[in-house]
Each structure stands twice: as C-alpha cells, then as structure tokens.
Amino acid sequence: MHTVLDAVAVDMGGSLSKLAFFEPDSGWLGETIRAWRRHPSYAFAVKEPSLSLRTKSGVLRFSRFETADAEALATSLALLADLAAEHPDAGEIGDRLAVTGGGAFKHRHTLEAAFASSAAGSVSLEPSDEMAALAAGFRFLMANHGPAAQSYWYTVDKDSMTLSARKPLDAASASLDAVLVNIGSGVSVLHLDGGPTGVARRISGSSIGGATFWGLCRLLTKYATFDEAIAGASAGSRDTVAMLVSDIYGSGYNAVGLDGSIVASDFGKISTMAHNPREPGVLRDADLARATLVLVLNNIAQISTLVADKIASSQDRGEPQLANVFFMGGMLRPGVMEDILVTGLDFWSGGSLRAAFSHHQNYLGALGALVGNKRSLEPSSLVATHVDGTLVTAPDDGVGP
Amino acid sequence: MHTVLDAVAVDMGGSLSKLAFFEPDSGWLGETIRAWRRHPSYAFAVKEPSLSLRTKSGVLRFSRFETADAEALATSLALLADLAAEHPDAGEIGDRLAVTGGGAFKHRHTLEAAFASSAAGSVSLEPSDEMAALAAGFRFLMANHGPAAQSYWYTVDKDSMTLSARKPLDAASASLDAVLVNIGSGVSVLHLDGGPTGVARRISGSSIGGATFWGLCRLLTKYATFDEAIAGASAGSRDTVAMLVSDIYGSGYNAVGLDGSIVASDFGKISTMAHNPREPGVLRDADLARATLVLVLNNIAQISTLVADKIASSQDRGEPQLANVFFMGGMLRPGVMEDILVTGLDFWSGGSLRAAFSHHQNYLGALGALVGNKRSLEPSSLVATHVDGTLVTAPDDGVGP
Numbered sequence: 001m002h003t004v005l006d007a008v009a010v011d012m013g014g015s016l017s018k019l020a021f022f023e024p025d026s027g028w029l030g031e032t033i034r035a036w037r038r039h040p041s042y043a044f045a046v047k048e049p050s051l052s053l054r055t056k057s058g059v060l061r062f063s064r065f066e067t068a069d070a071e072a073l074a075t076s077l078a079l080l081a082d083l084a085a086e087h088p089d090a091g092e093i094g095d096r097l098a099v100t101g102g103g104a105f106k107h108r109h110t111l112e113a114a115f116a117s118s119a120a121g122s123v124s125l126e127p128s129d130e131m132a133a134l135a136a137g138f139r140f141l142m143a144n145h146g147p148a149a150q151s152y153w154y155t156v157d158k159d160s161m162t163l164s165a166r167k168p169l170d171a172a173s174a175s176l177d178a179v180l181v182n183i184g185s186g187v188s189v190l191h192l193d194g195g196p197t198g199v200a201r202r203i204s205g206s207s208i209g210g211a212t213f214w215g216l217c218r219l220l221t222k223y224a225t226f227d228e229a230i231a232g233a234s235a236g237s238r239d240t241v242a243m244l245v246s247d248i249y250g251s252g253y254n255a256v257g258l259d260g261s262i263v264a265s266d267f268g269k270i271s272t273m274a275h276n277p278r279e280p281g282v283l284r285d286a287d288l289a290r291a292t293l294v295l296v297l298n299n300i301a302q303i304s305t306l307v308a309d310k311i312a313s314s315q316d317r318g319e320p321q322l323a324n325v326f327f328m329g330g331m332l333r334p335g336v337m338e339d340i341l342v343t344g345l346d347f348w349s350g351g352s353l354r355a356a357f358s359h360h361q362n363y364l365g366a367l368g369a370l371v372g373n374k375r376s377l378e379p380s381s382l383v384a385t386h387v388d389g390t391l392v393t394a395p396d397d398g399v400g401p
Numbered sequence: 402m403h404t405v406l407d408a409v410a411v412d413m414g415g416s417l418s419k420l421a422f423f424e425p426d427s428g429w430l431g432e433t434i435r436a437w438r439r440h441p442s443y444a445f446a447v448k449e450p451s452l453s454l455r456t457k458s459g460v461l462r463f464s465r466f467e468t469a470d471a472e473a474l475a476t477s478l479a480l481l482a483d484l485a486a487e488h489p490d491a492g493e494i495g496d497r498l499a500v501t502g503g504g505a506f507k508h509r510h511t512l513e514a515a516f517a518s519s520a521a522g523s524v525s526l527e528p529s530d531e532m533a534a535l536a537a538g539f540r541f542l543m544a545n546h547g548p549a550a551q552s553y554w555y556t557v558d559k560d561s562m563t564l565s566a567r568k569p570l571d572a573a574s575a576s577l578d579a580v581l582v583n584i585g586s587g588v589s590v591l592h593l594d595g596g597p598t599g600v601a602r603r604i605s606g607s608s609i610g611g612a613t614f615w616g617l618c619r620l621l622t623k624y625a626t627f628d629e630a631i632a633g634a635s636a637g638s639r640d641t642v643a644m645l646v647s648d649i650y651g652s653g654y655n656a657v658g659l660d661g662s663i664v665a666s667d668f669g670k671i672s673t674m675a676h677n678p679r680e681p682g683v684l685r686d687a688d689l690a691r692a693t694l695v696l697v698l699n700n701i702a703q704i705s706t707l708v709a710d711k712i713a714s715s716q717d718r719g720e721p722q723l724a725n726v727f728f729m730g731g732m733l734r735p736g737v738m739e740d741i742l743v744t745g746l747d748f749w750s751g752g753s754l755r756a757a758f759s760h761h762q763n764y765l766g767a768l769g770a771l772v773g774n775k776r777s778l779e780p781s782s783l784v785a786t787h788v789d790g791t792l793v794t795a796p797d798d799g800v801g802p
Contacts, residue, residue: 014649014669068673102649102665185644185666204707207664208609208700211644215668218678219621219689226672243586243612248415248503263608264503265586267616268415271627272469277619288620299609299700306605306707313714 002029003094004084005123008077009370011133011363012103014185015211015226016330017065017073019045020137020366022382024058028089035083037061041076044069051360053145057381060370062363064330070107074114085119099125100133100369128369134182135192135200137368138326141360144383147174151326153356154338156346163342169356173324177315178356179203179308182365183329185211187300189307192326203307206300210331213296220292221285226331233293234336236286242294243268262347266295294340300327301344301355308353324354328361403430404495405485406524409478410771412534412764413504415586416612416627417731418466418474420446421538421767423783425459429490436484438462442477445470452761454546458782461771463764465731471508475515486520500526501534501770529770535583536593536601538769539727542761545784548575552727554757555739557747564743570757574725578716579757580604580709583766584730586612588701590708593727604708607701611732614697621693622686627732634694635737637687643695644669663748667696695741701728702745702756709754725755729762 007029008021023037024030036042045063053060065073077097084091097111104111104127115123128136141150148168155164180190180200186209192200214226223229246260247269258264270277277283304325327341338357345355360367371382408430409422424438425431437443446464454461466474478498485492498512505512505528516524529537542551549569556565581591581601587610593601615627624630647661648670659665671678678684705726728742739758746756761768772783 014644014666015673068675102646102651106649106651108651185649185669185672186664204703206700206703207643207667207669208696209666209669211666211669211672212696215642215644215666215671215678216617218671218674219668219684241616242608243415243616245503248507248586250503250507250509263587265415265610265612265616266608267620268586268608268610268612270616270619271586271612272416273619274469277616283620295609295613299607302605302607302704303707306704306711310707310710310714313711 003092004029004032004080005094005097005120006373007033008080009098009100009366009373010073010077010104011130011330011365011369012067012070012099012101012107013330014102015067015214016184016362017067017070017101017103018330018363018366019063019065020363020370021061022055022058022370023061024381028084028087028091030058032080032084032087032091036076036080039076039079039083041072041079044072044076048363051363053384055382055384060367060382062360062366064362067103067107070103070110071114074107074111077111078114078118078120081115081118081120081123093120095120095123096126097123098128098369098373100128100130100365102130126373128372130365131188131190131200131202133365133368133372134180134188134328135190135368136372137360137364137366137370138180138192138328138358140367140371140382141358141364142174146384147171150360151356151358153324153354154342156343161343163339169324176323177311179304179311179325179353181300181304181325181327181329183210183300183327183332185209185331187303187329189304191307191311203311204303206303208296208299210296210329213292214331216292217289220288223285223289227333229289230293230333230336232286233289236284236288236290238263238287238291238294240283240287241269241291242266243272263294263298266298267291290336293336297337297340298344301341302348305345305348305353308349323352324356326356326358328358328364330362332357332361404493405430405433405481406495406498406521407774408434409481410499410501410767410774411474411478411505412531412731412766412770413468413471413500413502413508414731415503416468416615417585417763418468418471418502418504419731419764419767420464420466421764421771422462423456423459423771424462425782429485429488429492431459433481433485433488433492437477437481440477440480440484442473442480445473445477449764452764454785456783456785461768461783463761463767465763468504468508471504471511472515475508475512478512479515479519479521482516482519482521482524494521496521496524497527498524499529499770499774501529501531501766503531527774529773531766532589532591532601532603534766534769534773535581535589535729536591536769537773538761538765538767538771539581539593539729539759541768541772541783542759542765543575547785548572551761552757552759554725554755555743557744562744564740570725577724578712580705580712580726580754582701582705582726582728582730584611584701584728584733586610586732588704588730590705592708592712604712605704607704609697609700611697611730614693615732617693618690621689624686624690628734630690631694631734631737633687634690637685637689637691639664639688639692639695641684641688642670642692643667644673664695664699667699668692691737694737698738698741699745702742703749706746706749706754709750724753725757727757727759729759729765731763733758733762
C-alpha cells in the first residue's frame with residue numbers, strides 16, 4: 001500500500017517549484033489524487049497535461065507553482081493529506097515527503113507548518129541532492145519511457161541558419177555519456193556517465209541563468225511575466241542592441257574565423273549610441289528581450305562546450321564519446337530558447353556537439369525525487385507498458401485518463 | 402631616418418582607439434611629436450603620462466580617443482603629418498601607418514581621407530592582426546622593460562576576501578605559458594606560449610565584455626560615462642540585485658561546495674521581487690552597476706579558467722606549467738574590476754591560477770603594432786636602458802621628459 005505523500009515529489013528552485021506525482025488508475029489513492037486536482041487549492045498550479053505519461057497502472061503527472069507562492073503550494077499539499085484522510089477507505093497519509101532543490105531547504109518550515117495543521121500532522125521532508133535527482137529523472141525517462149518519444153534534437157541549415165523539424169533521439173545515442181545543462185535561476189552543468197546506472201557529477205555552472213534574463217527584462221522592458229518576455233524575445237532582434245563583429249570591423253574578422261554576423265559584444269551597440277538609449281521609442285522591448293536572451297543562452301552554450309571539452313579530454317578514450325548536450329530546467333521553454341541554444345552550441349563546438357531537449361525538461365528533478373523514493377512506491381508502477389512509450393496527453397479535466 | 406608615421410601606431414577597438422608613439426629625445430622627429438602633443442587637434446586625446454616609458458633614446462607615450470570620434474583621431478594624425486612637413490628640417494612623413502583592431506578596417510576611409518587632405522597625401526594602413534599585436538606588445542614589455550616594473554598581482558585573504566597590496570611579478574614566472582584575456586567591447590582569450598618568441602593563439606572569447614557593462618549601465622543607471630559607472634560600481638553592492646546561493650537554500654549548498662555568499666543568479670533577486678523594480682528608489686544606481694560588473698567579470702574569470710584547463714590538458718606535460726592569467730584591454734581599469742577578477746579567478750580555479758595585470762593593459766595592442774613595425778624603427782631605440790626599467794612618469798606638459 002502506498003501512502004499519499006509517497007505519490008508526490010517537489011523540486012523547489014529559486015523561481016519555480018515543480019511537482020511530479022503518480023495517479024493510479026484505480027483505488028483510493030487514484031481517487032484522492034483526482035479529487036485533489038479538482039480542488040480549488042490546486043488551482044494555483046500551472047498544469048502540464050501534455051506531459052502526462054501513461055504507466056502500467058496509472059499516469060505520471062506534472063505541474064508547477066511559483067516558489068514565491070510557497071504558502072499556496074504548502075496549503076495545497078496539506079489539503080491532499082486531508083483528502084486522503086477523508087476518503088471512505090481512509091487512505092494512509094504517510095509522514096515523509098520527497099523533495100529536492102534549494103527551496104526545499106529555505107521553505108521547509110512553510111511546508112512543515114501546513115502539514116502540522118492538516119490531518120498529516122508531523123511530516124518530515126526527505127531531500128534528494130538536486131543534481132542527483134536531475135540525473136535520476138533523466139535516466140528514468142530514457143530507460144523506461146523511451147528516448148525517441150521523450151527527447152529530440154534539431155539540425156541547423158548553415159545557409160539560412162534555421163532549424164529543422166524536431167528529430168527523435170536514437171536509443172543508442174541516449175546511452176552515451178552526456179552533458180546535462182540545467183537552466184533554472186542559475187545554471188548547473190553536469191557530466192552524466194553513460195549507461196543506466198552511471199553517476200552524474202556537477203562540473204561547473206553559471207550565475208547567468210533564467211532569472212538573469214527575467215530580472216533584466218523586468219528592469220529593461222514592460223513585460224509582466226517570464227513567459228511574456230520569452231514571447232517578446234521570439235519577435236525581437238538582437239541587432240539593434242548587440243554590437244556585431246561587422247559593427248567593429250565593417251565585415252568579418254577573418255584571421256580568427258569570426259563571421260560579421262557574430263555578436264562581438266552583448267548590449268555593445270547601446271554603449272556607443274550618440275543619443276540617450278533610455279528615451280522612449282529608441283529601443284523596442286522585444287529587441288531588448290531578444291538581446292538579453294541571446295546574452296544568457298549564448299553564454300550557456302559556450303560554457304557547456306568548454307565543459308564538454310574538459311570532460312572529453314579527461315576521458316582519454318581516443319575517440320570522443322560525448323556528443324549530446326541535454327538542456328533542461330525550470331526556466332527552459334520550447335521555441336526561441338531552443339533556437340538560440342542549438343545555433344549557439346553548433347557555433348561554439350564547431351558542429352561537434354548536439355543540443356538535445358526533453359519534453360519533460362522542467363520536471364526531471366521532481367521526477368528523479370519521485371522515482372528515487374525507494375521506500376514504498378513500486379518502481380514498476382511508474383514504468384511505461386512499452387519502453388518506447390509515448391506521451392499520453394491525458395486531459396487535465398479532473399476525470400483522469 | 403624614421404618617418405613620422407613610423408613613430409605612431411593605432412589600435413582601434415569597438416569603443417576606444419589607443420595610440421602608442423615614440424618621441425625621440427632630440428632631432429626633428431622629437432620636436433615634431435612634442436609640437437603635436439601641444440596642438441589643439443591632440444586635445445581630444447585622453448593622455449596617459451603615468452604610463453610613459455623611458456627608452457635608450459626617447460620616451461614611449463600612450464593616449465586614447467573614443468572610436469566614435471574617429472574623425473577627431475584622423476584629423477589629429479593628419480596634423481602630425483603637416484607638422485613634420487612644416488619642420489625646418491623637413492622631416493619625412495612616410496606613406497604607411499601601423500594599425501590594429503577591428504576599427505582600423507571599419508574607419509580606414511576616414512583615416513585615409515584625412516591624410517589625403519594633408520601634407521602626407523596617399524597613406525596606406527598596415528594592419529597587424531589584433532591578437533598578434535596584443536601578444537607582441539605584451540612580450541616586448543616583459544622582455545625589454547622588465548616584468549617586475551610593468552606587471553603585478555595580488556594575493557587574496559580568504560577570511561576577509563580582501564586583496565593584498567600589489568606584488569611585482571617575478572621574471573621567471575613571466576616566461577611561463579600564460580593566458581592573455583583582452584577585455585575590450587568583447588573579450589578574447591589567448592594562449593601565449595612561454596618564451597620571448599612564442600606564438601599567441603586565440604582559444605576562445607566572450608561577447609559579454611566591457612561594452613556589455615557600459616551598454617547595460619546606460620540603460621539601467623544615470624551614469625554619464627564608462628568611468629563614472631565603474632566608480633559607482635566601486636561603491637555599490639551586488640547583494641540587493643543578485644540572487645545568492647543563500648537566497649535559494651537559506652544557507653550554502655554543501656553537497657557541491659557552494660558557499661551561501663556565492664552568486665547563484667545575476668539579477669536573480671530582481672526576478673522574484675514582489676514590487677516593481679523600475680519604481681524610483683527601489684534600486685540604487687551603484688548597486689545596479691556593481692551587479693552588472695560582477696555579471697561580466699565573474700563570467701570572464703570562469704571562461705578564462707575553463708580555457709586555462711583546456712590548454713593545460715592539451716599540453717600533457719605532467720605538471721601544469723600555466724599559472725598566470727594576464728587581464729588587459731581597453732576597458733579594464735585598476736580598482737574594483739581587479740578585485741572582482743582576482744577573487745573570481747581564485748574561486749573558479751580553486752586557487753590554482755593567478756590573476757596578473759599590466760600597467761599598460763589598455764595599450765598592449767597599440768604597442769605591439771608599433772614595435773612590430775619592422776620597416777624602419779630601430780627596435781633598440783624602444784628598449785629600456787635597463788631591463789628592469791621602471792615607468793618614467795614623464796609629465797605630459799608638452800615640454801617632453
């Protein structure tokens with residue numbers, strides 16, 4: 001018998017708190033989870049029905065809260081405990097919750113206090129290291145739900161600098177060593193050893209991350225949310241803001257192979273403007289957002305390449321074994337962010353590294369904390385019927401799949 | 402006999418144009434150069450009398466113009482040609498000018514047009530590759546004017562995180578392999594082979610450079626100049642702007658050895674502020690400038706460390722030979738920028754790399770273009786009387802040393 005708290009895991013980052021939870025098809029636990037999803041206390045969650053994964057006996061679901069609303073998250077989780085207690089079959093609540101991410105330390109008391117006022121009473125948080133959880137979630141997905149369905153990459157057309165349609169990742173390539181790049185408020189760069197049980201190690205990171213983009217956009221533009229700023233960046237151009245190689249040279253810098261269209265200095269064009277760049281109408285919000293996004297993501301692509309070089313040189317296996325850089329994390333979104341990362345990694349690595357993405361990119365830490373909870377969840381219940389299991393796209397209508 | 406144009410070299414970057422020139426103690430050339438320095442057309446130059454270097458037969462001098470004022474620079478150089486022609490001894494003007502930097506390509510026509518309207522007539526620009534010029538200037542200074550007088554480094558007190566007084570660089574360490582990091586509008590990272598004739602190769606770079614700092618400061622603060630923004634940053638704190646590890650975890654992230662005071666996300670605190678960060682009085686200009694400077698320089702320290710790792714791993718000499726990272730470039734200033742680079746490099750490299758600086762950090766490219774002009778300048782005239790030659794601190798009063 002599962003406890004209801006064993007069916008949930010929370011990954012609390014500096015900006016976003018991500019939930020992964022398992023909803024069995026039948027029994028008191030499934031009914032309790034379904035009741036919770038219909039409850040007003042869960043309405044604060046941003047739901048991700050398109051990411052739901054069918055397993056042998058239920059559905060894995062994903063959603064997120066703002067970490068600034070830790071109180072709302074805590075209230076909702078406490079309500080889940082109450083719903084389990086109120087179920088006619090009197091489901092077991094449990095006294096431990098799997099968590100990961102730095103916010104689980106910072107907001108520990110908020111969560112514990114909410115449980116203390118609920119039917120759960122005293123609940124202790126069981127933290128997984130966030131890098132280990134990320135790697136565990138990634139490996140679990142690759143091994144049990146199929147790389148081709150869960151991960152994808154693009155090729156770059158060098159002439160038009162446009163991306164191909166998404167290409168499914170082949171299973172063989174998913175078992176090689178990889179670099180995992182987690183884009184949250186900040187950035188972590190991990191080396192994942194090939195194979196299903198390989199360890200993950202944090203090699204480096206960057207403080208220029210997702211919250212840098214959004215923090216700067218709040219200062220520079222009128223966008224009200226992170227996702228609005230990303231949408232703005234999609235429509236903007238870096239070229240009115242960034243100083244390009246051609247702005248310095250008048251053309252390319254051929255001696256070192258820098259094309260004229262390469263950014264020489266982010267925000268550099270602002271630095272030499274004759275007029276005041278703060279005057280209204282001088283700069284478009286969309287262009288400022290795009291230039292900021294390029295600053296952040298191009299730098300992440302460069303640091304990822306340098307770390308991949310470092311890993312490859314330490315392996316000394318003759319041929320480089322490492323080809324895939326998986327980008328993930330709570331502040332990564334499909335679309336323009338992928339465009340910049342794919343072309344950036346292609347530029348910095350000279351085409352030797354491949355930018356790959358996971359549909360569950362925001363939820364790998366939460367998933368890792370959930371599947372790493374060895375105490376009582378039966379791992380087999382979380383596994384797909386077929387290893388190439390596709391997304392079930394279960395509607396999040398409260399009725400279940 | 403020198404020509405007057407052979408006594409000058411110009412390094413035109415995206416933001417600043419740097420001049421290095423040789424003023425003989427006696428003869429028509431020295432008199433012409435002294436007359437030029439007194440002339441109103443040279444008044445646009447920011448002079449650097451404290452950097453002047455005594456040589457066997459004269460003084461090497463340094464100054465800079467804004468690249469945006471390329472017209473003023475061109476007018477002044479054309480006037481120098483006119484002054485040579487007007488000298489009673491009718492000095493030779495020459496028809497070639499040593500240049501380097503991307504701006505020399507972009508502003509070629511501006512310079513050529515000014516010479517065409519002067520006594521010089523047709524003058525062709527002779528470009529040196531800017532990375533080669535940088536390395537040549539650096540090597541020349543180390544070999545001929547003494548590392549102890551021209552370069553310095555600091556130690557870091559780990560408890561107070563404060564820097565020691567400047568320490569002179571020892572000659573032995575100056576002949577090791579080094580990483581040269583040029584901070585202009587953008588950033589270039591070079592590997593300089595040890596020894597006086599070793600080659601320099603551009604390994605990587607970053608588009609997050611000096612003009613990124615100043616471009617962002619023009620948008621975020623009221624500072625009117627780059628140097629005002631640097632002075633502001635000296636007085637500011639990153640902690641109201643950046644999200645620290647302790648802001649996420651409530652403490653340090655011990656599993657991966659990240660202290661709570663480390664920046665987790667530049668500008669991350671802005672991203673989660675409940676109130677509007679654009680409202681007047683919410684943020685201080687000095688703090689915004691400091692946070693921007695930390696973003697730029699901490700990233701440069703990290704990329705420098707990753708490149709140094711890459712160089713060391715490719716050398717395969719058993720013991721790492723590389724210890725010094727020399728920071729230089731037109732947008733580097735003593736003071737707060739050095740503080741951040743020294744502590745940043747110490748953090749990223751775990752203390753294995755040493756941040757070193759050169760008094761002539763802004764002028765190494767121009768100096769390299771000058772001493773690399775093999776056509777007619779006698780190299781011996783540019784060499785110090787003693788190899789440990791110190792700065793002469795020649796007053797720039799128009800009268801000469």
